[in-house]
Amino acid sequence: MRSMAGRITLFEKMYALWLREFKVFLRERSRLVASTFTPLLWLFVIGIGFGSVAMLPGGESVGYQKFIFPGIVCMSVIFTSIFFGSYIIWDRKFDFLKSVMVAPVSRGTIFVGKALGGMTSSLIQAAILLCVGALIGIPYSFVGVIEATVIVILLSFTLTSLGLALGSYMQSLEGFQMIASFVVFPLFFLSGALFPLDKLPAWLSILTSIDPATYAVSAMRSALLGVGDRPFEVDILILLGFTIILGAAGIFSFKRMKAV
Amino acid sequence: MIKIRNLTKKYENLLAVDNVNLEIGKNEVFGLLGPNGAGKTTVIHMLATLLKPSSGTAIVNGYDIISQPAKVRASIGIVFQTPSSDDMLTGYENLKIHAFLYGVPSFEREKRIQSVLDLVGLGERQHDQVKKYSGGMRRRLEIARGLLHEPTVMFLDEPTLGLDPSSRGMMWDYIKKLVKEKEVTLILTTHYMEEADHLCNRIGIIDEGRVIALDTPSNLKKSIGGDIVKLRPKSFPDLESLRKLIYIRRIELVEGEIMMYVDNARENIPDILRHVDADSVEFRSPDLNDVFIKLASKTIKEQGEGGYMERYAQYGR
Numbered sequence: 001m002r003s004m005a006g007r008i009t010l011f012e013k014m015y016a017l018w019l020r021e022f023k024v025f026l027r028e029r030s031r032l033v034a035s036t037f038t039p040l041l042w043l044f045v046i047g048i049g050f051g052s053v054a055m056l057p058g059g060e061s062v063g064y065q066k067f068i069f070p071g072i073v074c075m076s077v078i079f080t081s082i083f084f085g086s087y088i089i090w091d092r093k094f095d096f097l098k099s100v101m102v103a104p105v106s107r108g109t110i111f112v113g114k115a116l117g118g119m120t121s122s123l124i125q126a127a128i129l130l131c132v133g134a135l136i137g138i139p140y141s142f143v144g145v146i147e148a149t150v151i152v153i154l155l156s157f158t159l160t161s162l163g164l165a166l167g168s169y170m171q172s173l174e175g176f177q178m179i180a181s182f183v184v185f186p187l188f189f190l191s192g193a194l195f196p197l198d199k200l201p202a203w204l205s206i207l208t209s210i211d212p213a214t215y216a217v218s219a220m221r222s223a224l225l226g227v228g229d230r231p232f233e234v235d236i237l238i239l240l241g242f243t244i245i246l247g248a249a250g251i252f253s254f255k256r257m258k259a260v
Numbered sequence: 261m262i263k264i265r266n267l268t269k270k271y272e273n274l275l276a277v278d279n280v281n282l283e284i285g286k287n288e289v290f291g292l293l294g295p296n297g298a299g300k301t302t303v304i305h306m307l308a309t310l311l312k313p314s315s316g317t318a319i320v321n322g323y324d325i326i327s328q329p330a331k332v333r334a335s336i337g338i339v340f341q342t343p344s345s346d347d348m349l350t351g352y353e354n355l356k357i358h359a360f361l362y363g364v365p366s367f368e369r370e371k372r373i374q375s376v377l378d379l380v381g382l383g384e385r386q387h388d389q390v391k392k393y394s395g396g397m398r399r400r401l402e403i404a405r406g407l408l409h410e411p412t413v414m415f416l417d418e419p420t421l422g423l424d425p426s427s428r429g430m431m432w433d434y435i436k437k438l439v440k441e442k443e444v445t446l447i448l449t450t451h452y453m454e455e456a457d458h459l460c461n462r463i464g465i466i467d468e469g470r471v472i473a474l475d476t477p478s479n480l481k482k483s484i485g486g487d488i489v490k491l492r493p494k495s496f497p498d499l500e501s502l503r504k505l506i507y508i509r510r511i512e513l514v515e516g517e518i519m520m521y522v523d524n525a526r527e528n529i530p531d532i533l534r535h536v537d538a539d540s541v542e543f544r545s546p547d548l549n550d551v552f553i554k555l556a557s558k559t560i561k562e563q564g565e566g567g568y569m570e571r572y573a574q575y576g577r
Contacts, residue, residue, distance in 0.1 A: 024346065096345070
């Protein structure tokens with residue numbers, strides 16, 4: 001059994017790795033601005049543009065722009081989290097990773113520290129978007145905001161894990177960008193962020209059901225608008241399942257990653 | 261401190277490290293000298309547990325690099341060939357993160373960080389982002405980081421690669437200061453023979469993955485035998501008469517010049533000139549490059565700085 005002191009050191013190591021990610025995030029303002037801009041573009045251009053023609057079944061009560069808002073929050077998490085995987089390639093190129101790997105720190109700890117850093121970036125961006133949501137009249141409740149936070153935490157950890165796992169296998173940033181695009185767009189489009197999923201043909205329904213973002217979008221709609229596809233608790237449990245599976249995959253891929 | 265046993269690293273079609281055996285004692289400053297691609301860095305990476313040997317092993321600080329990698333890592337410090345600090349962070353922040361990673365106890369953390377910063381002369385610039393540091397300062401920060409957890413063995417992989425001569429000189433001073441002030445065994449790799457000569461008390465010369473010589477710098481140079489005399493003859497010399505001179509140990513013809521290993525050159529040159537009619541004569545004491553040339557029949561190239569600057573230019577963010 002691990003001693004108390006050992007456990008404290010373990011958390012300190014994770015904290016140190018997280019702190020580094022957080023400081024870098026704070027200093028790279030352009031990264032924050034660029035990645036907040038795209039979701040806003042979707043929210044206001046697609047939201048208003050399609051909103052003028054799209055008719056949701058019984059959707060008069062919500063309106064298209066508000067309907068896609070939870071999906072756009074999830075979208076920002078999807079993009080930020082998956083592309084966060086590129087930072088493991090940066091770390092390797094700059095040899096920072098080597099200096100961490102030569103320290104007495106387990107690969108699992110390195111992975112969790114890094115993933116927590118990615119999660120923090122996503123949380124900050126989601127918070128900005130939630131503020132924007134107030135402007136378009138999303139009816140926030142205290143519980144709804146707490147629930148949204150939980151969803152962002154789970155989804156971002158899940159997808160940061162996936163991004164980091166992909167990054168750990170890739171040698172070049174260009175290669176990563178390619179692969180990440182292949183992952184990001186299906187995750188986003190199949191999640192139901194932009195359209196309701198209940199009228200889809202069976203083959204498409206199967207694809208949407210294996211997308212972790214589907215459950216995050218539905219849960220987010222429950223939390224913010226009260227119109228999820230499933231009960232909130234069910235979505236959260238399924239999402240948690242994805243978190244565990246992809247988190248484990250991330251740790252595994254860090255363990256097999258070569259140091260030099 | 262370090263016992264290397266039959267250490268070997270094979271890549272698909274390359275034997276990078278070929279059955280190396282070495283023992284390095286406590287508080288030694290040991291140099292691995294060899295040209296680029298000789299296998300120096302591969303040896304260091306294996307000793308630091310970043311790379312698994314194909315066969316053989318090593319004991320570092322009493323721990324086996326294969327079966328006890330975590331214990332090895334906790335007891336060593338390493339400065340990589342390319343600086344590995346995060347340049348978005350300040351020098352101080354980089355050290356703080358590593359103090360956490362090495363489990364430096366909280367009551368010691370601040371004191372240690374300031375003491376290693378002082379040692380490498382970065383105290384005043386500690387709150388600047390590393391991207392504002394010069395190449396030499398980055399290297400010194402790496403040394404500071406390597407010392408944070410007070411390791412008993414420290415590896416320096418090409419510590420002055422890519423530095424200009426004045427920064428190199430400064431780096432040497434810091435390394436010497438480190439040896440004087442800390443109880444630490446230093447293993448450094450270099451392809452600069454003067455660096456090995458200047459800093460190390462024992463040198464292993466490595467070429468194509470094999471250690472081809474192992475001794476103190478002065479013994480290595482003595483093994484050359486005598487001084488090196490080069491002269492440019494006016495006409496083709498009478499080599500037979502030169503070979504009869506007992507103080508000449510070896511004669512080589514290199515690009516129209518005669519190179520001789522001569523005992524006590526200062527006194528014997530006039531006599532040599534009686535046998536050869538020469539345009540010019542020079543002589544010098546042998547250096548480690550001569551040792552390398554003699555053993556490997558090629559020279560340690562000084563150019564081709566291992567790609568650090570190229571990589572740096574390519575990925576600057």
